[in-house]
Amino acid sequence: MFNTLSDRLTSVLQNLRGKGRLSDADIDATAREIRVALLEADVALPVVRSFIASVKERAKGSEVSQALNPAQQVVKIVNEELVGILGGETRRLNLAKTPPTVIMLAGLQGAGKTTLAGKLARWLKVQGHTPLLVACDLQRPNAVTQLQVVGERAGVPVFAPEPGNGVGDPVGVARRGVEEAKRAQHDVVVVDTAGRLGVDEEMMRQAIDIRAAVQPDEVLFVVDAMIGQDAVNTATAFRDGVGFTGVVLTKLDGDARGGAALSVREVTGQPILFASNGEKLEDFDVFHPDRMASRILGMGDMLTLIEQAEQAFDAEQAEAAAVKLGSGQLTLEDFLEQMLALRKMGPIANLLGMLPGANQMKDQLANLDEKHLDRVQAIIRGMTPAERDDPKMINASRRLRIANGSGVRVSDVNDLVNRFFEARKMMSQMAGRFGL
């Protein structure tokens, strides 16, 4: 995500390191390079202009800090300006005082609306809500079935027109969907609407009619971050035609040049509420401008990582494992549990990608082989509980049995067991040293 932009900005800012004082010429040169980096990332020109103007003004101005050196001050200013164009504060979803809260999704076909409906429904459920999905995309063949599939995966019911009843009437379906939510006491309704390949009058008309019929608390404009400048144009057309209260960026996992993400808030004046970064239901999160800016500047996103870890790991279990680890008692069973919890947080490369400096190790991340982890899991699963508990008992004939059972070579089993012993020894030594 934003790799190219992130690389460019990090290297521009690194060039300032070690300078005792920045002259106006230094600042101008840096500003020029940042400008090129932003334009290459497809950020809209007016946004780039105002961004550069404020960075320059602030860097040359009287913002002198005792604590920071000149290079750090520029990084701080660029960071704050980035947070600013991304919307400043995190904007939370508006919930209706009297449920149900109605959320309408709109956007071009292929933007990722239907996928997003599933992601949002799953997220709402995790937050303790009881969402209902309503299928009003009656334009695209299969859109209704697709919504039913994602609904099922998210464990959320879907209200859809019955064959022969309401198939041509998305406004009626939306209205009936909201009524159904009231009746069945769902506290949030997510209405998926039709998209087109381009903005057209009929699409706008339909969206306006649905909006008028269900009076949503939020109209979320879903936009594919990979389409660059077009995203901004579509968003503007949509804002003027139908109006929306917030933006959802999708496909941030592609090496999108990122311009859409950086421009859409500033150009439309509406905040970004959520971001999607993958095809799976859990590849979705609240959009935090400060965390995103930090990632773009190569400073990592530790807060998101910690939050994901809190969701994936059971605190008591983790504590028990830590104690065992310190005393050299960790078993392969504990190891498997920790590994499964870690992998629940998403692809390992994504997790490592949130660490500070991740853009410097992106080649290694790209080569990271999840299949290796699958193999390790398969080997441990091929062991009996007694073997997992006391790996010392795994002799040659047991190794052969495990290898055959899990479809790997004996040398793979040897490798895993040996490494496990080494790691266990090292960790208990480390724990001793840190007094754990």
Ligand code: GDP
């Ligand atoms: P809709 O026409 O707006 O409803 O779009 P869909 O939800 O059908 O999505 C279009 C395509 O984009 C599908 O193949 C999705 O799997 C894919 N997609 C949606 N969101 C993301 C995302 O965040 N990342 C990636 N890589 N693909 C996505």
